[in-house]
Amino acid sequence: MIILEEALVRLTSSLIQMESTTPERINYAVEFCASWLQRHGVPVRLWENQGLKMITATIGQANAGSTLVLNGHLDVVPGHTENFIPRVEAGRLHGRGSYDMLGAVAAMMALIADLVQQPPKGRIILQLVPDEEKGGELGSAYLVEQGSIGDFVICGEPTNLDIAVQAKGVLQVKVEFSGISAHGSRPWLGKNAIVAAMQKYNQLATLDFMKESSRFFPAPSFNLAKIEGGAALNQVPDRCSLYLDIRYLPTQNPGDILESIRQAVPDAHVEMLRHGSPVTTDACNPYVQTLQQSTAHIFGRETVLFGQDGSADTRFFAQYGIPAVEFGPIGANHHGPDEYVEIESLVLYQKILRSFIKQLEGKVNRDEIEK
Ligand SMILES: [Zn+2]
Known part of the structure; x- marks a missing residue:
């Protein structure tokens, strides 16, 4: 011994x-x-x-x-x-x-x-x-x-x-919101992509798939890992990307999760960056x-x-x-x-x-x- x-x-x-x-x-x-x-x-x-x-x-x-x-x-x-x-x-x-x-x-x-x-x-x-x-x-x-x-x-x-x-499986996703740029002094002329992303974030984080559980897991996890957006202080941003790191349950289907994200933000561009099987x-x-x-x-x-x-x-x-x-x-x-x-x-x-x-x-x- x-x-x-x-x-x-x-x-x-x-x-x-x-x-x-x-x-x-x-x-x-x-x-x-x-x-x-x-x-x-x-x-x-x-x-x-x-x-x-x-x-x-x-x-x-x-x-x-x-x-x-x-x-x-x-x-x-x-x-x-x-x-x-x-x-x-x-x-x-x-x-x-x-x-x-x-x-x-x-x-x-x-x-x-x-x-x-x-x-x-x-x-x-x-x-x-x-x-x-x-x-x-x-x-x-x-x-x-x-x-x-x-x-x-x-x-x-x-x-x-x-x-x-x-x-859990790994699903890393980029959700890109588009807007319309304008001079920062006249924001009403543009459409702010960062604000659009902020308004949608809570909805994304609480989609139905997040409420499921399985034998070994009480819930999937959802982490907003990175935000990209904005170029100058006097400009309305026309792009904002949310980078999501989702860890899904072995019982869930990553394709269905992606689809539910797409349906929640039909105007945004949803791209899968990385997938790892459960x-x-x-x-x-x-x-x-x-x-x-x-x-x-x-x-x-x-x-x-x-x-x-x-x-x-x-x-x-x-x-x-x-x-x-x-x-x-x-x-x-x-x-x-x-x-x-x-x-x-x-x-x-x-x-x-x-x-x-x-x-x-x-x-x-x-x-x-x-x-
Ligand atoms: Zn190790």
């Missing part, structure tokens, strides 16, 4: 020190992980997409059971210099990325390095990727497109050992239930299934109908000033993953689980 704990703290600390916030540093972290795994006898495949490196490490055999994908991102959000100096205090490992999600990555790496000695029936693919914090299109999405997929996916995002089975993993999915049982057994506590408001790389697997969950250790303050992970939870996390893999191998027959 102590040895495992020390090993996980050491590996996580090395990853924190990589300061993987730029493409160069992320690539360096990927290479570090590749050689670490190779040194421990794990076969590694190096991938590169648009200058960003990533790896997959596969153990076990296809056609002998389930294929489990363990997915971790190595990129972290920026921080101050002191955030990248790992510090252990009162059972916690502090540092940027300790919780989101370098601790989970270290636990996954150490587990694979251990299992390679005696591979389980079935197959485990460890994916270590860049770009998650920027959207994931260049990392996990690329690997999925290349066919690196499985029967079940665990992304080691910070979840405090609960299991996020669903995530994650709709079924709470009754046998892999989810097995993971829930393993967690309850090792952790000795009821494990909560929940829905994430934000999106993660799980969505790229969900797009292909592959059940994917976010599941990671206990900590706090990810993306914040004093991020930390509970060291004991890293050990538990690794034990839970190990027990989960054991259960997949022993108790559950693949055909049964795919039903």
Whole structure:
């Protein structure tokens, strides 16, 4: 236990020190992980997409059971210099990325390095990727497109050992209002586009789709993220754009939401800027239930299934109908000033993953689980 704990703290600390916030540093972290795994006898495949490196490490055999994908991102959000100096205090490992999600990555790496000695029936693919914090299109999405997929996916995002089975979809929309410009001293001669946008904003934020709820979510969310409009102080503005960041329920249809926005503002130009699929993993999915049982057994506590408001790389697997969950250790303050992970939870996390893999191998027959 102590040895495992020390090993996980050491590996996580090395990853924190990589300061993987730029493409160069992320690539360096990927290479570090590749050689670490190779040194421990794990076969590694190096991938590169648009200058960003990533790896997959596969153990076990296809056609002998389930294929489990363990997915971790190595990129972290920026921080101050002191955030990248790992510090252990009162059972916690502090540092940027300790919780989101370098601790989970270290636990996954150490587990694979251990299992390679005696591979389980079935197959485990460890994916270590860049770009998650920027959207994931260049990392996990690329690997999925290349066919690196499985029967079940665990992304080691910070979840405090609960299991996020669903995530909201992302719909980012630009609504452009037009007006008529005029001299600022005679506004009655023009039509003010900013005022038109302000008058419509409340209606947009309270459309019917915003009043819906689903099993894991009380409501969608609606954020007015940016406003563009106006050029000079003595002019009536003839353009105003509202940039909306809508996080919709897995049960909702983004096309219907766009249509309701268009109907609410027929004179405005509505443009979809970005879409990300929701994650709709079924709470009754046998892999989810097995993971829930393993967690309850090792952790000795009821494990909560929940829905994430934000999106993660799980969505790229969900797009292909592959059940994917976010599941990671206990900590706090990810993306914040004093991020930390509970060291004991890293050990538990690794034990839970190990027990989960054991259960997949022993108790559950693949055909049964795919039903
Ligand atoms: Zn993350």
